[in-house]
Structure formats: C-alpha cells, structure tokens
Amino acid sequence: MGKTKWLSRLKVLLTAAMTMVLLSGCSDKFIVLDPKGPVAETQQKLIIISVILCAIVVIPVLALLAFIVYRYRDTPDNKSPYKPDWHDSKLLETIWWGIPIIIIGILGAYTVRDTYALAKPKVAADTKPLVIQVTSLDWKWLFTYPDQKIATVNYVQIPAGVPVHFQMTSDAPMNSFWVPQLGGQAYTMPGMAMQLWLQADQPGEYYGTGANFSGKEFAHMRFQVEAKPQAEFNEWAKGIASGPNAALTKEGYQELAKPGSVEKPVFYSSYPPELFDEIVDKNGGSYMEHGGNPHKAGEPEAGKSEGTTGGGSNHDMSHMNMGK
C-alpha cells in the first residue's frame, strides 16, 4: 500500500534527522554540559543524576507500552489472554506507588544537598573573592568593579581560580544574568541587590546572556566573559584605569541607561563610586543578604560593596508578602 510506504519513509527521515541532531551534539556546543567552574560542575552532575534516575522509570514504561500494545491488539487470531473484568491488584499498585516514591526520594536528597551547597560558596581562607557589580539596563549590561574602580559594558573579565561575588540589580525591567559554563543564572531586579557566586577554573572565554525577557532589544543582551590568570587580570584592570578610556560620569550613566543596545564592549577608566547603591536605592533599595532579611538603604548592615558578607545568592522571602 502506498500510504504505509510513505509513512515508513517518513520514519526513516525522522530517524536520520534525530541522529544528525544527536551526533552533532558530541561537539562542544552544549555549553551547559561543558562546565568550566565548580558551580556549573555541580549543576552538570545533578543534571546527569536526574537523567539517569528518570530513565529508570521512563525506559521500562516505554518498553512496557510497546509490548502491551503489540501483544493485546484486537485482532481475530490474537491468542493472548483476555480478562475484561480484571481491574485490581494490591501488589501491582504498591509497586508503582513505591518505585516513584523511592526514585523521587533519592533525587530529592541530591537536590536538597546541592541546593544548600550552592547557596554558600566555598571560599578558601587565603583567597579574597572579587566583587563585581552587575546592572542590567535597557538593553545592555553594565559591570562595575568597586575594588578596581573601573567599569565595562557587555564585557566582564575575571581572574581564573578565584570566586567572584556578583552583586546584581537592574535599572530597567527585570532580567536574568546567565553564564552557562560557570554556573546558573539569577534574576536582576530593580530596587534589589541580588547575589550570585561564580568561579572559572581555567582561563578562557565564556558566553554570557540575559535570560529573562525585558523588552524590545532583549535578544541583543549578550556579554562576553573572559577569565585570565590573576596577574593578567590585575594588569588588565590597571590598563583600563590608566588607559585612554573615558570616565563614566553621572551624566554619562544617564545617557547609557537610555533604551538602546550596544554593539561592541565599552570600557570606562572610572565611575562614580556610589553608582551601584544609588541605582538600587532610587528604585526602592533593598539588599539581599545570605539567609537574612533584606535591608533598606541607609540601615547600618546594608550590603555595601565590600563583599565581605560571604552570602549566597539567597535572600529571605519575608519581604515578598506572599499573600498567604
């Protein structure tokens, strides 16, 4: 019959397409699965664990489905048993309530372990984390380095092997700061200072992007992350500060914050030191500390740029008035 032939051809085509997709996957394009830092590594391991645990249920179910449909079709010469009234079995039901419970139990344990592990970074006593402040704008990323006193747009350089403490906010609609190879994302929100800890193990170039839709030119909100050995990083920071780059002034910031995207990275030799806090404060000003309550600007504990809090990317939800 012509129809079945056509269908089987389609199936061949489908298989071919899928194989192509899978094979080409062996390259390094799958950046989420190609971690270059401890945070991303933990996440990749979790992804693999979850795939395996899910497969323990999914594969038998699919096999069972294929078998049952094959065996019990309604054909006149089907000799397999037919039990129209059989509809209950305590044993079977116990098995399939039990297995998923066990699997979810195991996966849940791993999940909880790593959720807590990633909330607080492991910082060795002798390393000093680098603080970088991130502001998502309409439609570009501003990075300010409080210790190096320089600023960049759509480009971040970090020292390899050093934990980086990103403090994040937004002076535009919410966005999400995401560098897949270094670890997951976190939201940037106007009026709030969020925390995210990332680290690159080796020097290299990594892709960074905004992940939460924020309006018209959202698609262009990409940035480049470059990890360099500490010495080279120091060199670079000095070079930016003393080089021919302009300084970012308050007026310059007003200009930069206007809607529009930025094609090439921009570097500033300096910026108004209180800029980040001013951005947070003018939009409402709450600072998210580890496990604690958000602080309003002006309160003594307010998470200023020293970055000594050692907090994770977590803040309490008590300020959210969850409407319960």
Place this chain on the structure above:
Amino acid sequence: MLDKIKDFASTFFVTGDPLIYGADVSIALTMIAILFVLTYYKKWGWLWKEWLTTVDHKKIGIMYLISSLLMLFRGGVDALLMRAQLALPNVEFLNAEHYNAVFTTHGTIMILFMAMPMMFALFNMVVPLQLGARDVAYPFLNALSFWLFFMGAMLFNLSFVIGGSPDAGWLSYPPLSEMSSSPGVGQNFYIWGIQISGIGSLATGINFMVTILKMRAPGMKMMKMPLFSWSVLSSCVMIIFAFPILTVTLALLFLDRFLGAHFFTLDGGGNPMMYVNLIWMWGHPEVYIVVIPAFGIFSEIVSVFSKKKVFGYKSMVFSMMLISVLSFFTWVHHFFTMGAGADVNAFFAISTMAIGIPTGVKVFNWLFTMFRGRIQMKQPMLWTLAFIPCFVVGGATGVMLAVAPADYQYHNSYFLIAHFHQVLIGGVVFGYLAGIYYWWPKLFGFKLDERLGKWAFWLWNIGFYLCFMPQYALGFMGMTRRVYTYGWDMGWAPYNIVSTVGAFMMGIGFIFQVWQISYSIKKGDRDLTGDTWGGRTLEWSIPSPPPVYNFAVVPEVKEQDAWWDMKEKGLDKIRPDHYEPIHMPKNSSIPFIMSVFWFVAGFGFVFGWMWMAVPGMIGVFGCLIARSFSYDTDYYIPAEEVRETELALRGNV
C-alpha cells in the same frame, strides 16, 4: 479638526505592517461573508433563537468547541510566524517588537482562549450526559460563562488591529508590564480580555462542581462516577481556588497602570516579586486545571478501546485529587532563580517532584488497563497511545526542571520551552483531540473520517517530535526563550531549522483536521445506535445527537460502568411504557446582551474612556436586575412530545 481625526485614527488603528493589513482585509471579508450568508439564507432568527440565546449545555459545548478551534488556528498561525522568524540566524521577517507581541498573544491565546474553552467544550458536551442529568446545575449561568469567555477572547484578539497587541509575555511581569515600560493599550487589552473571560471560567468551575455533586442520577455514588467526571470535579476545585487569585492580581496591575498605584513597583512600597508569586499561584494550578481533564478522557478511552474495566479506579481518583491539592504548593519552581534562599527552593523542589508520583501512577494504571485487553486502534485510542510516551518523557523533563540547582541552567531557556510544549501538546492538546474524536459522534451523530484522521495524526506526531526535541538541545546550547533573532556564532541554526519544519508539519496536520471535519459532515459514517464505540458510561445509552432533555427517563445506576452493566444484564433493550413531562429551562437573551455590555465596558477601560466604560457597566448591572425580575424562566415538555421524540429517535418505543 481633520488633523485631529487623522491623528486619532493613526494611533487607534494599527498600521504600517503588511501582516496587519492582511488581517484587516481577512476580518472585513469574513464579516461581510457572515452577514451575507445569514441574510441571504434568512438565518438571523435561527441564529438568535437556536444559538445566541440557548441555555442547552450541548449547544453551549458546541459553541465553545468552535471558538476554541478558531483560537487554535490563531495561536497556531502565531506559532508558525515565530518559527519562520527563528528558522535561520539573522532573519528579518518579524522585527523585535512584532515578535514580542506574537509570542505574548500566542501564549495567552493558547492557554486561556484555546485550552480553557476546549476543556469547557468537553465539560459541556459530556458531563451532564455522563451523570445521567438533564442539564447543568445553573443553565443560565452556563450561557453567561460562555458569552463572557467569548467577549473576553474577542476583546483580546482585537488588540492585533486596534491599539496594538500586548508584548510583555503571557504572564506580563512588572515592571515590564507597568505604564513605565509598556505605555500603550496592549497591556490593557491583556488585562481586560483575561479578566472578563476569567469571570466566566470561575463561574463554569462553580457550575460544574455543583452539577457533579448534586445532579448525578440516582444510585450513582461518588465512587461509581465515571473517571472523566471525577477529573472535571478535580479541575473545578482548582478553578475555584485559583481564578480568584488571577482576578485580584490583574485588578491590582490595572490599578497600577490606571491610577498610578504602586502595588508592584518598589518605588512607592510595592514589590514586583509579589506579582510573580501571585500570578504563579494561579499559573501553576492552571496548567493542572487543563491537563487533569485530559487524564479523565484517557481513562475513559483506554477502558472502552481495550474492552476492559479501568484498572485501579480508586488509585486514579485518589491520584487526581492529590494532584489538585499538591498543585497549589509548587508555584515557586517557576522562579527558583529569584533568590528565595535554600530553604524555600528545597521545599518547592521536593513538592514539585512529588507531583510526579501520582502522575506516574496514572500511567501505570492506563498501561494495565490495556494489559490483557483487546486494543482497538480507532482514532481516540491512537491519540491516547501517542500521548503516553510524549507525556512520560515530558514529565521526566519536568522532574529534571524541578531539581532547583539544575534549574538555574534550564530556566528561561529552550529546554523549558521544549518541556512545557511537550506536556501541553502531548498532554492537553492530544488529550482534548482524543476526547473530541471520541465524543464527536455523540454530539453530532456522525463519525469523523478515519483515513483523513490518520494523516492528521501522523503529521501532528512526527511534526511534534521534529519541532520540540531539537529545542531540548538548544537549551543546553544556551539559547534563551523569547529571543527574536540570533547569530551564526552559537551553532543553533541546524536545530532551529529542523524545529521549524516540524512546526509546519503540525500546521499541515491541523489543515487535515479541518478537511476531515468538512468531509465528514457530508460523508462521515452516520451513527444510529447512539453507542458508537461500545461505550461503558451513560452518555452512550441515549440517541446521538441527544434530544434537548437528554434522558427521557432518568436512569438508575447500579455499577461503576453503568451502561456496560445494563448491556450485560440485557436492560438496554427495554423501553419505558410511559413518559412524564420534563421540566426544562427557557432560553434567555440576557447572557448574550450582558456580555456585550461587558465588552463595551472592557473596551472603554482599555482606552481609558469613561464615557464608554461607565454606560457599559450600567448595562451590566441593568442586565443583572432584569434577570432578577424575570420569573418566567422555565417550561415543561409534555409527556406526549417526549414520547414522539423518542419514537422518532429510537424507532422502537
């Protein structure tokens, strides 16, 4: 003066885009065609008497069905536009603004104006028949619900050609959706379109809950009720708890926009995170609201087409109820990355995974319903079989997403897009299509053509996997959702082109279904027995299409599969020797008129025109008062007429 008018017209009507001119022309042509046909065939009276004022749940079901298919078409065209834009890097087919409007309307329409009404179509077409009831608990309210949904949907759709579409995403997070970032009327259309239809949805939830609790035929204990009705009950319970949250959330957003309140902006003491919490407290249950009835549908179909009693009935009921409770405790998994802290994230990760357990149990129960049965590969069963692997894999990726730290890598990426389309298309769309194929002969009296149906089936299925499997890979490659374009640099192009090909195959599948329906209207197998598939539940005990009053004599229920039981005992051939007059609700024009007033008011609010909104609201209250003074709302069908109708339908009284 002329300048002023020109000025107004150029902001009022959306212009400057060939797609929109195309839409203008097609809207105008469709209107003219409808007006012409109705006038030429003198059908205005018929339309008014038989449809616009009807309170018959079957007709309301059919109207829901037609509207939801139209919305599936509109949402589908949006999807294809997006996939065309994303097929290759640097394509300039849609610009950023247009793309943003398209994904926003696509998401909103698919969930609220396609999935919800298609679900209500099935509620209306099936539930009273399954329960052995003559109508729903509140027939007047039922009609009102439909017209509110319809007017809300029309208001939302109008935004494409008048004033401009919303473009802040289907959940419209502030501050993007606030006046500061979205000054146009698009967001207002979003708020009022959803708000008006949402009132209708809430009313439907209440109506069907009461129907199921109060209107069951004598002898039908809760634990003898068909599983589809159970799934409807579970869905209605969720609607009743979830929709008020949506109403309040949107109302607050409107106050922010309209009166400059600050509920959701930090400057002024509000909090955008409160919005995100609130909208997902509705949004997460919402996805279960639409998928649970699909579970009910599959339970019915698997049993009928395996010629076997459903396996583990109690387990099925328990797991559905468990899901509807748990679904209210998982909402935070939509924003693990908002920095809520390890405690909160760990709790919501576990609660989300926990939902996987009762869901998995249902799959095993379906499998073992088929086990030792006799599986018939008819259309409803085909879709059910396709659903199982699709939903199992989609469910597994859902569990993966629930792993909070891993979600930091999936969130807002194409991995997520692939996951939710897999459960929404594989679960909800396949499920409702299965239900429509299954109950179509009951409502219309003829079957949908099998051959064309198979074509549609394979196109949808192959297209589905081609479209969405590559998107899991794209997620791992760092492609984020809602980007309207991308460069060659990331190596995303081959995956995207495969995905677009798959999307268009599904589009062709839809065209086959339209063809299938129009072909079957003329040539489909007529069904004269009323029991097309060898059914097990009460709806198959009456003629197809059913008479207005459904059951000439209310059936007495003894067993879980009541109709199967009657057939086994030979009771199905017995005809009553006498009939009683049947009490029925009268048609009413108030639901339709009141909804038109809602539309007028909504349109006024969208543009901030009080001269229009206020009379609209007055009209709404006027209708309420008019209804409370109408006493003549029901009538009796004489016994003689019932006898004659039954004689004509059954031929052997």
